[in-house]
Amino acid sequence: MQMADALGRTPQRSDARSNRTRILATARQKLRDNPDASLDSIAQAAGVARRTLYGHFSSRQALVAALTQEEAKRFNRRSPRPAFQAPTRWRRRR
Template sequence: MPASKRDQLLATAERLFYEEGFHATGIDRIVAAAGVVRMTLYNHFDSKEALVAAVLQARHERFMASLEAASAAALPGEATLALVEAHGRWLAQCSQQGCILVKAMGEFAGHSAEIHALATAAKRELLARFEVAVARDGLAHATDLARRLFLVLEGSNTAVVLLGMRAGLTDTRAVVDALLAAARSETP
């Protein structure tokens, strides 16, 4: 079944925003690449900012669904590690140039409080997901551990760009394993 014009616009805008930047990508570029007319875009999105928000929301929902699936399939005591592995798969498949939310926070910090808030809320949701997994696994210092794991994974978003995917994910996993081993040794 062919994608709807809205879905086509979202997919095209996501790719262009990710590859070229939000501010560097104009509406004319998006509609040309999507093969639609400008009016089609404005029939679905009131503004470029609304399109950016929809792109970020749709991408975040896909990411969180991948984490949820991994967590739901995890064996008892392995929810945290399942989230880490799902994050690595997402990086390898969808975020080889870093995190689109971080890019949005950087580009919109001084331009759109709404877009910046949407991106930071998504990051807070990720942190909360780790807090739930760590608590579910019964690991010591759950809040501190979740925050540290979050920091490691956020660092991996940048590290894979600099170090390459394999080294970035291997080193991320080594740090995560050390954090989890320490937490397990302190767990009563």
Template structure:
């Protein structure tokens, strides 16, 4: 006797709805860090009840957004292996710029005090990478040494986040501006940053 495999469309539809909710939440929260669950449901084209069929509450939804974004950011950080800290910072910034939309969401979520600790924990690998790059650059004398590695790494993080949230991701020059801003706070003059990018033109192709 031949049996027919059960249809799997409901599961696929559920996965599509869940992905749609996350996408809607990202867009909504990027513009309003305190967007309500009703606003997110409307953006996803679903009822509040339908949304709760996928996520228990708003915090559960936010936690998943934080986790998914952190996976992307930490993977980018793990891909950086340049011996020159200046090149490493430029490459890291350029690659993160490709994730600008996700960075904007993470920045918005970070403004919500309820998720500061979770965001910090989720992004710990990225932060360790930035601090290691900075420490290496300071030891080599290629990055500014008037601040501790931890402080400079934090300033670089804040600069990058500010640039990403303020610039129009559609602008063709935005990625280059982000890279230059990070190099500037790291201690390079605009001439030094320009010379580095001329010598390493592929860096600007990263964004």
């Protein structure tokens, strides 16, 4: 029996994490090549059953939202500083 974390979430098994990572990578490529690619074609290309894909992402919108979130995190990790930085007391014009 798996233990839940402080937020009540059960940690994913390593194969589930691997499937999710593979689905996202495949979806990124398939949607780049064809924005109208079906979830069925993404699941097939990722080597998972449709049920597995839908177990991670309830809809196309959820899959695209996860891709968007992943890209935003990647961008923020590469960015040398935040896109917006509030002025500090020393930077304000008087």
